[in-house]
Amino acid sequence: MVNYCMYKKTSPQGKLFGIETQLSSSLRSRLESSWAHLFRLEILPILLKNEDRYALLYGTTGRPNFSVARLVGLCLLQEWNNLSDQEALDAFSFDIRWRYALDVGEEEDYLSRRSLVEFRRRLTAKDPEMKLIRGVFDNVRDSAIKKLGLSSANQRLDSTLVVSNIRIRGRLTLFSNTLDLFLKSLNEEQLSRVPEAIRDWHAAEPEGWFGLGLAEQRVKVQELAQYVYELMLLFEKDEKLSALEPYQLLKRLFSEQCEPSSDEQSSKVQVKKKTEGATLQSPYDPDASYGHKGGGYSLHISETCSNAKAEMITDFEVHGAARSDKGKALSVVERLDAAGLKPGILFADGGYPSVPSAFKVAEQGVEFMAPVNRVRLGDDVVGRDLFQFDSKGLATRCPMGHAPIDHRIMSGNNTARRSLHAIFNGKTCRSCAMLDRCPVRAPNHRDKGCQARDTVGNFRLEITPELRLRDEMYAVQQTTEWKDRYKIRAGIEATHSELKRAHGIGRLRVRRWAKVCFAVACKVTACNIKRWVRAYAALKRLLQGCISSVCVRLNVFLVEIVSASFLKKFIFATAATQRGAAIDPFRKGACFSGITS
Numbered sequence: 001m002v003n004y005c006m007y008k009k010t011s012p013q014g015k016l017f018g019i020e021t022q023l024s025s026s027l028r029s030r031l032e033s034s035w036a037h038l039f040r041l042e043i044l045p046i047l048l049k050n051e052d053r054y055a056l057l058y059g060t061t062g063r064p065n066f067s068v069a070r071l072v073g074l075c076l077l078q079e080w081n082n083l084s085d086q087e088a089l090d091a092f093s094f095d096i097r098w099r100y101a102l103d104v105g106e107e108e109d110y111l112s113r114r115s116l117v118e119f120r121r122r123l124t125a126k127d128p129e130m131k132l133i134r135g136v137f138d139n140v141r142d143s144a145i146k147k148l149g150l151s152s153a154n155q156r157l158d159s160t161l162v163v164s165n166i167r168i169r170g171r172l173t174l175f176s177n178t179l180d181l182f183l184k185s186l187n188e189e190q191l192s193r194v195p196e197a198i199r200d201w202h203a204a205e206p207e208g209w210f211g212l213g214l215a216e217q218r219v220k221v222q223e224l225a226q227y228v229y230e231l232m233l234l235f236e237k238d239e240k241l242s243a244l245e246p247y248q249l250l251k252r253l254f255s256e257q258c259e260p261s262s263d264e265q266s267s268k269v270q271v272k273k274k275t276e277g278a279t280l281q282s283p284y285d286p287d288a289s290y291g292h293k294g295g296g297y298s299l300h301i302s303e304t305c306s307n308a309k310a311e312m313i314t315d316f317e318v319h320g321a322a323r324s325d326k327g328k329a330l331s332v333v334e335r336l337d338a339a340g341l342k343p344g345i346l347f348a349d350g351g352y353p354s355v356p357s358a359f360k361v362a363e364q365g366v367e368f369m370a371p372v373n374r375v376r377l378g379d380d381v382v383g384r385d386l387f388q389f390d391s392k393g394l395a396t397r398c399p400m401g402h403a404p405i406d407h408r409i410m411s412g413n414n415t416a417r418r419s420l421h422a423i424f425n426g427k428t429c430r431s432c433a434m435l436d437r438c439p440v441r442a443p444n445h446r447d448k449g450c451q452a453r454d455t456v457g458n459f460r461l462e463i464t465p466e467l468r469l470r471d472e473m474y475a476v477q478q479t480t481e482w483k484d485r486y487k488i489r490a491g492i493e494a495t496h497s498e499l500k501r502a503h504g505i506g507r508l509r510v511r512r513w514a515k516v517c518f519a520v521a522c523k524v525t526a527c528n529i530k531r532w533v534r535a536y537a538a539l540k541r542l543l544q545g546c547i548s549s550v551c552v553r554l555n556v557f558l559v560e561i562v563s564a565s566f567l568k569k570f571i572f573a574t575a576a577t578q579r580g581a582a583i584d585p586f587r588k589g590a591c592f593s594g595i596t597s
Contacts (some may be wrong), residue, residue: 007055007066011047019099033540035533036101039073042147044103046139047072049263053132057122066111068100071119072136077101079400079519080526082504085113124514133521140340140525144312144532145304145341154306155314155343156489157161157332157352159325160496161294162318162520164511166282171271172217175224178253178283182231185246186234193234198227217381221271225258229269249283256280287513291321297516298323299505302332305347307486310535313495313524318479318517321359325351329368330360337364345369347370348490351368353473355466362469369486372473381437384471395422395463398438402428405458412462419464426458436542499527 019407020028031037045071054068077098078088091098093109123132145152167173182200183194191199212220235241239464242248254269256279261268270418278289281296288296306580315332329352336342343366350371361368388397397405406423426443429435430453443457500506503523510519 006058006062010067010069036097038533039101055287073102079522128514130517137525150307152341153344156305156347156492157302158492159300160297161293164285168286168295180285182246184252285511289320289322312533318523326354327357331359359466384468385475421460424459429459
């Protein structure tokens with residue numbers, strides 16, 4: 001076992017006189033009914049339990065660390081309230097709720113900004129995949145779902161755009177910033193080798209392009225592209241410099257945005273009219289890319305639905321915005337399955353399902369409710385869902401009752417990929433009244449413009465399980481029942497809105513994937529804690545209401561019992577008096593032999 005001398009585990013010993021003991025009974029009651037009480041009661045023990053996993057962040061020499069559990073808790077509270085570092089540290093020192101939630105004594109109520117920044121720096125350096133903070137999210141989620149008694153059978157999935165701390169202002173800014181970053185990384189000897197024109201540009205006009213027209217901007221971009229090419233050629237043989245990130249960014253920028261001139265003897269370059277793929281958006285954050293929602297990162301969120309008490313975020317994933325949502329549902333289901341939270345029904349929008357991924361999600365035993373996309377067909381066109389198939393997936397009958405004559409592995413439509421096809425008799429198909437509405441494909445060997453009924457040969461239909469599932473899903477989603485069930489998916493849009501408005505997840509204060517992922521993990525964890533607090537408060541109010549109702553009914557019952565006893569005694573006394581009055585005459589001799597005088 002490695003002995004981490006710098007790592008110091010937080011003492012589990014509670015304080016005899018905590019900060020709450022300094023408050024009056026009314027203030028203590030308010031503190032215990034706030035979010036801080038549940039954080040201290042439920043979240044802090046989770047952080048203390050997993051604290052030893054962070055020992056790898058520390059070496060064998062130096063001063064012992066500040067409490068890791070409280071540092072992580074501070075990061076969660078910071079992202080909960082979307083605060084800057086200094087604002088969070090001020091709240092840590094002066095807000096009694098923060099100190100109570102983190103169980104901080106008077107001797108630990110100060111933390112420098114350097115310590116907080118250094119902790120995050122070590123975390124991104126030692127754990128770039130952010131597995132440690134992911135473990136905190138998983139533990140909080142599992143504990144909340146278990147203690148609130150929530151169901152994970154129904155879940156919904158969606159993505160949103162997350163922008164890191166970068167400024168995206170077009171190609172001209174991108175070229176200017178990348179060149180500026182590279183030139184600043186050079187030492188004096190290397191800078192002296194740079195052409196004088198580039199040095200003059202670097203010294204005079206890093207922002208001198210502002211206010212240029214479109215035509216002038218194109219000329220400027222062409223000029224900067226030429227500078228990039230010249231610097232690449234100048235330092236490409238310098239092994240030490242070319243291995244550094246500033247040069248690699250320069251090289252990446254050129255490969256994505258430029259191309260050499262077609263004339264081999266010319267040293268000029270051409271700027272591409274259109275770029276493709278995960279292109280560089282800022283040299284200060286190379287992990288960010290551009291997608292259909294904008295530049296930055298794409299965040300995938302899944303959460304429970306159909307619960308009355310609360311909904312919990314069950315999974316998240318962050319990647320460059322250029323990556324499509326298609327196929328992501330499968331990885332989400334696999335992670336949820338590994339966590340023991342595999343849904344029975346997964347709701348998603350039309351950006352997630354693809355033919356292969358929808359089939360693989362169905363193989364996991366999950367009903368994937370998402371609008372599938374295919375070529376728009378007329379209302380009278382039939383799909384594969386109306387064909388009959390046996391248990392092996394082979395076609396047995398078409399909608400008109402005709403059986404195929406064979407099954408073969410053939411190339412698909414406009415692709416070299418080979419797949420299973422059902423072969424139908426051409427003569428039968430050409431004489432069928434539903435040919436114009438049928439998805440069967442006419443023979444390939446025909447002239448351009450030739451109608452299907454005028455062809456020669458057999459017809460075929462691709463019947464892969466993926467296509468059959470797509471057509472089945474497409475047919476089902478046209479029904480009113482499916483649309484009514486699918487309405488619940490829209491609720492996740494409110495979660496994105498909550499994360500952006502309350503926790504600032506739309507615009508972060510950090511750059512690079514690891515830091516972005518850490519900030520996102522803290523924010524979604526904080527969102528779950530906040531929902532847990534609200535559900536806990538609602539249950540507490542409900543319990544108090546039930547107790548109050550029981551007490552009221554009990555008081556009424558006791559009053560009724562007392563009243564009944566008093567009434568019973570009064571009636572008994574009255575009856576006894578009347579009986580006494582009736583007996584007295586006989587005792588006095590006023591009556592004899594039943595005859596009264």
